[in-house]
Amino acid sequence: MPNIFPFLFPVILYAEIHYKFRYFFSLLKKSEPEILADVPHRLEPSPVLPVLVIVKDANIYPITLEQLTIKIKFQDGIFFQKQLLNSAIKISSKYWWNVYNIEIGNYRGWLECSVIFSIERNGVHKNYVNDNYRTTSHSPFKTFIAPSPLPRFDNLLFGECHAHSIYTEDQVEFGAPIYASSHLAKSMGLSFFCVTDHSYDLDDSVDNYLINDPDAPKWIKLQKEIDECNSRTLGNFVIIRGEELSIRNLSDKNVHLLLFGSKDFYKGTGDSAEKWFKNRSELNLADVLSKIGHDVIAISAHPHERVSVLERFLLNRGIWTDDDLSNKQLTGIQFLNGIRNKAFYKGYRQWVRLLLKGFRLIAIAGNDAHGNFGLFRQIHIPFIKIREDKIHLFGKFKTGLFCKDIKETDIINSIRDGKAIITDGPVANLISNGMVHSNTSIGECISGTKHKFSLQALSSKEFGKIDKVTVFIGTIGDEEKVFFHLRDLNSCEFQKDFEIETREVSYVRAEVWTSASSSEDKLEHFCITNPVWYKP
Numbered sequence: 001m002p003n004i005f006p007f008l009f010p011v012i013l014y015a016e017i018h019y020k021f022r023y024f025f026s027l028l029k030k031s032e033p034e035i036l037a038d039v040p041h042r043l044e045p046s047p048v049l050p051v052l053v054i055v056k057d058a059n060i061y062p063i064t065l066e067q068l069t070i071k072i073k074f075q076d077g078i079f080f081q082k083q084l085l086n087s088a089i090k091i092s093s094k095y096w097w098n099v100y101n102i103e104i105g106n107y108r109g110w111l112e113c114s115v116i117f118s119i120e121r122n123g124v125h126k127n128y129v130n131d132n133y134r135t136t137s138h139s140p141f142k143t144f145i146a147p148s149p150l151p152r153f154d155n156l157l158f159g160e161c162h163a164h165s166i167y168t169e170d171q172v173e174f175g176a177p178i179y180a181s182s183h184l185a186k187s188m189g190l191s192f193f194c195v196t197d198h199s200y201d202l203d204d205s206v207d208n209y210l211i212n213d214p215d216a217p218k219w220i221k222l223q224k225e226i227d228e229c230n231s232r233t234l235g236n237f238v239i240i241r242g243e244e245l246s247i248r249n250l251s252d253k254n255v256h257l258l259l260f261g262s263k264d265f266y267k268g269t270g271d272s273a274e275k276w277f278k279n280r281s282e283l284n285l286a287d288v289l290s291k292i293g294h295d296v297i298a299i300s301a302h303p304h305e306r307v308s309v310l311e312r313f314l315l316n317r318g319i320w321t322d323d324d325l326s327n328k329q330l331t332g333i334q335f336l337n338g339i340r341n342k343a344f345y346k347g348y349r350q351w352v353r354l355l356l357k358g359f360r361l362i363a364i365a366g367n368d369a370h371g372n373f374g375l376f377r378q379i380h381i382p383f384i385k386i387r388e389d390k391i392h393l394f395g396k397f398k399t400g401l402f403c404k405d406i407k408e409t410d411i412i413n414s415i416r417d418g419k420a421i422i423t424d425g426p427v428a429n430l431i432s433n434g435m436v437h438s439n440t441s442i443g444e445c446i447s448g449t450k451h452k453f454s455l456q457a458l459s460s461k462e463f464g465k466i467d468k469v470t471v472f473i474g475t476i477g478d479e480e481k482v483f484f485h486l487r488d489l490n491s492c493e494f495q496k497d498f499e500i501e502t503r504e505v506s507y508v509r510a511e512v513w514t515s516a517s518s519s520e521d522k523l524e525h526f527c528i529t530n531p532v533w534y535k536p
Helices: 178-188 217-232 284-292 309-314 342-356 408-416
Strands: 034-038 049-055 063-074 078-082 088-089 095-103 109-121 124-127 141-145 157-163 191-194 240-249 254-258 295-300 332-337 362-367 378-382 384-388 398-402 420-423 428-432 445-447 450-458 465-474 480-486 492-500 506-514 526-529 533-534
Touching: 049 063, 049 109, 049 178, 063 095, 063 284, 078 284, 078 295, 078 465, 095 178, 109 217, 157 240, 157 332, 157 362, 157 408, 240 284, 240 408, 254 284, 254 533, 284 295, 295 362, 332 342, 342 465, 342 480, 362 420, 378 480, 398 408, 398 428, 420 428, 450 465, 450 506, 465 492, 492 506
Parallel strands: 157 191, 191 240, 295 332, 332 362, 445 533
Antiparallel strands: 034 049, 049 095, 063 078, 063 088, 063 109, 109 124, 109 141, 157 398, 240 254, 254 295, 362 398, 378 384, 398 420, 420 526, 428 450, 450 492, 465 480, 465 506, 506 526, 506 533
């Protein structure tokens, strides 16, 4: 019986088009490799535009890439066109890729970019724009070249905390090369990203995703590649090794757990859709937390991601409940997952409830990005249609960490210590006047009954002027209250000193929102800090 499970559930990677059932019609399948380009949705000020080109499964469908042509339209209407290849390239490997750096000079602002592939296969010559998928729009990528760097404070590093690579691969999807991802991430102003491939993909054979291998050669290969990449980017970028592990929650439902820093592979196949009705994951949360070492942290992934009826019934998927998250060995919660939707707000409210119960869960942001630097492509109707969107884009929602060194252990420790903010543009910081030698008080626990703070916030023309600033005070075992709320600030810089007096175990945290009318994309942008804790 063919395995139809993967086609029943949403996927968010580059679309795999070759798998089909015997005797079934597929509009998407063709006797060519997958061919696609990707471009970052945003760049730091830079004279070059990096363009990622991927050709997958050419070992089955070899081609000659005769020419690559870049067409760019600038905001002032000027066009630019360039051919990238001096000679044709014969491609016959399973996974071929390259990053082409396109000179754009001092241009700043929006641009549109198209990549034209000229290929030959079996004597037939064809041209494709941006990808060779059927049913996609082939519309130009839209990229913003920032006039100024991301707003940031000293020692504030930005990263992508939930991303998938080529090691996530199955019948319907595949991810981006690790080194290419680091190259594009740096161009976007990031200093790190976490590789969090699915546990049920990492136990596959290297050459065949339909066959499991108990020796986990993909995991071993992944660790080696991360080490090699980090040795090449030493000091200015780091890749955090990780895994998106399928586990059982307290209701025996499958949920996802992010592990950062682990060199040991943990098996989790309950929602892999690899075997009919074999949907019980090998480990529960307590099992995992008892096994991981001190140098590994565990994060609840997208706790309120929508679970369809089919996913509940066939894959036994569920959500993270308050009881699931009430494990003090759990480091954090990733409720921001590539889109600000109902799941985000449910996760946000859940996080606040748990803070008020005294659980110091660290909030981080991620995008569940599977490539998707400039465009989200997924199989929408199995064998029939591919969907395109601007959600789950790599680096769109960022985790900001107050961290001095760009090293794997330092990044992990900064998350563990709660020195984190989540943002899609503006930044905020809380500093106690008793910590004059520290860059931040976020994540700290301060003693005393009177506390003086300085709230600082920064934005830029790109993300809009700061419109609203709110400081919240939460009393453990009681409720969270607004300490002050300011509106219509109309500035890209903000600072306010304030004093708190309390005799209860409490916390203070801040949120900053910009005005949509003043931002480049005409959307509001925000920053949420993790708490500063204090006790009398």
